Amino acid sequence: MKKMMKRPLFALALALPVVVLGLMIGLHQQALSTATDWRIPISGYDPRDPLRGHYLRFAYDWQVQGDAALCTSSTGCILCLHQSDDNVIAQISSPETQCLNPVDLKASSIRFSTGPGSPARFSSRIFVSEASAPALEQALQNKPGFLVAHLAKDGRLISRRVTTD
Amino acid sequence: MALEQKLAKWVAADLIDAKTADEIRAHEHARGRPVLLWAIAALGLLAVALGIILMISANWDRIPAFVKLGAHFAMLLAAALTCWRANISGRRWESEAALFIFSALTLGGIALQSQVYQLVGPSWQALLVWMALAGPAMLLGGRTRLIGITFSLGLIVAMTAMATSIRGDTPTILLSQGLAMASPVILVLLSFLRKQLSTAMCLTMRETGFNIILLGASLAHFAWADAISSSQALDMLLRLTPVALAVAGALWLAWRSDALPKSLLLPMLLGPFAALFLTVGIPHADGSLSRFIGVAVYGAMWAAIAWGAARSASSVLFAIAIGAIAVRIFIIYLELFGSLAQTGVMLFAGGLLLVALAWGWRALVRTARMGKAKS
Numbered sequence: 001m002k003k004m005m006k007r008p009l010f011a012l013a014l015a016l017p018v019v020v021l022g023l024m025i026g027l028h029q030q031a032l033s034t035a036t037d038w039r040i041p042i043s044g045y046d047p048r049d050p051l052r053g054h055y056l057r058f059a060y061d062w063q064v065q066g067d068a069a070l071c072t073s074s075t076g077c078i079l080c081l082h083q084s085d086d087n088v089i090a091q092i093s094s095p096e097t098q099c100l101n102p103v104d105l106k107a108s109s110i111r112f113s114t115g116p117g118s119p120a121r122f123s124s125r126i127f128v129s130e131a132s133a134p135a136l137e138q139a140l141q142n143k144p145g146f147l148v149a150h151l152a153k154d155g156r157l158i159s160r161r162v163t164t165d
Numbered sequence: 166m167a168l169e170q171k172l173a174k175w176v177a178a179d180l181i182d183a184k185t186a187d188e189i190r191a192h193e194h195a196r197g198r199p200v201l202l203w204a205i206a207a208l209g210l211l212a213v214a215l216g217i218i219l220m221i222s223a224n225w226d227r228i229p230a231f232v233k234l235g236a237h238f239a240m241l242l243a244a245a246l247t248c249w250r251a252n253i254s255g256r257r258w259e260s261e262a263a264l265f266i267f268s269a270l271t272l273g274g275i276a277l278q279s280q281v282y283q284l285v286g287p288s289w290q291a292l293l294v295w296m297a298l299a300g301p302a303m304l305l306g307g308r309t310r311l312i313g314i315t316f317s318l319g320l321i322v323a324m325t326a327m328a329t330s331i332r333g334d335t336p337t338i339l340l341s342q343g344l345a346m347a348s349p350v351i352l353v354l355l356s357f358l359r360k361q362l363s364t365a366m367c368l369t370m371r372e373t374g375f376n377i378i379l380l381g382a383s384l385a386h387f388a389w390a391d392a393i394s395s396s397q398a399l400d401m402l403l404r405l406t407p408v409a410l411a412v413a414g415a416l417w418l419a420w421r422s423d424a425l426p427k428s429l430l431l432p433m434l435l436g437p438f439a440a441l442f443l444t445v446g447i448p449h450a451d452g453s454l455s456r457f458i459g460v461a462v463y464g465a466m467w468a469a470i471a472w473g474a475a476r477s478a479s480s481v482l483f484a485i486a487i488g489a490i491a492v493r494i495f496i497i498y499l500e501l502f503g504s505l506a507q508t509g510v511m512l513f514a515g516g517l518l519l520v521a522l523a524w525g526w527r528a529l530v531r532t533a534r535m536g537k538a539k540s
Contacts, residue, residue, distance in 0.1 A: 006305060007253070009305055010249075011249060013302040013304075014248060014267070014306070015245070016298055016302070017241065017245075017299055018241055020298055021238070021271070021274045021278070021298070022238065025234055028278065028282040032282070106285065107285060108285075109283065109285050127226060127280075128226060130222070130223040131227060132224075132227060156282075156284075158282065
């Protein structure tokens, strides 16, 4: 009797992670299906960070507009992206601002840094596997690099790959 | 080798004859397992698994996201089905191994989706999601210490990570931290659900829970050497609320079951909670008096446990309790309470307590032996 009662429960317990993880994939894919693709120039890379594995650290080489002090305030800031010819312009705005292509810095793992006399800098990192790293390193030394990313509706700028094409 | 020596001793002492010794020898050899062979095979399998992981890692960004997610999902489904079928067929070790792999793959799935979809957040959130998803399967399907340890440590690590990461003094945060403090008691509470869980799971969760409860309460008493303000004490009272509820629940369940000797219930569950409450739930200044009270509270907690252990003939627990008191006495010697005289008083009292406990234990053992001899 105990075994008979436990089995349906155990089956449900085994199904729980499968169903939930599957649903999560579905939700994320749905969010990505409405995401826009962006090709953003990058610069200032460090091909290897031995302490944290194979990560390419880079700075977004977009044109920054607006007041950088907003990003260090208690409310924080978002970036409103728009394309102008071949350039990507990042307008620093307050979190309440409604814009077409908002980027949530925290959700996108984008680090903000600034200093006296130095311009605002937005940087991040992307995983580069051992097999891809040598060719990418060589290519970045000869040509400018671009980050191909998806911008989801929730403001996550999801890095996909680094390219020189 | 050890068996041969024992058999030779027993034959020499006329406890068994040579024929019985041969039968024992044959029986043990028949049950023998090729442990070395299994160890080498296990090392080989581990090397294979690590090799596969490293090869995949070296080409990680070349593998499309849908392949990674699809392969993981297939493995998760396969592990779940294997576990289910082995569980129904009564193949215990196969079921346990599949359940362990299933739990690991669940955590791996959370990490994989974080990487593929670039989800950010503190690691404790991922761990709590993992426990919420894989915990029920581990509790209901686990049979051996392997899953018991995985569940117990997973819960403790996830809750500890949460408690140490969240900052603030809002009621929600304080109660969340209290829930983390209650997690070892929750493990003990769950261990008393013997009708629903297997014995090995219960034992593992209970041992882990009690180890952390006793260690935590012992370490916390060093707060007597620190000042606790009224506002800090108030915050701690809120944190201790989930702990109190968990202790009450565990006591109620334990009292109804025969899982633990009744003489140990109050010392092991209520004693550490009371010691913790006195240490951090009441404002006190730092001074000699506070430190004296701290030593007395610590000594009383472990003395109660020693007494309960003596009454229930738990020699290992009794030895641990005596050892804990001895360690604290040694620390008194290093602490030097205010003056040499005060230190001397504490050492004298602590030493008397140890002697009394040892005498009490000896008296109980002697009484038990006499009782057995009469019957």
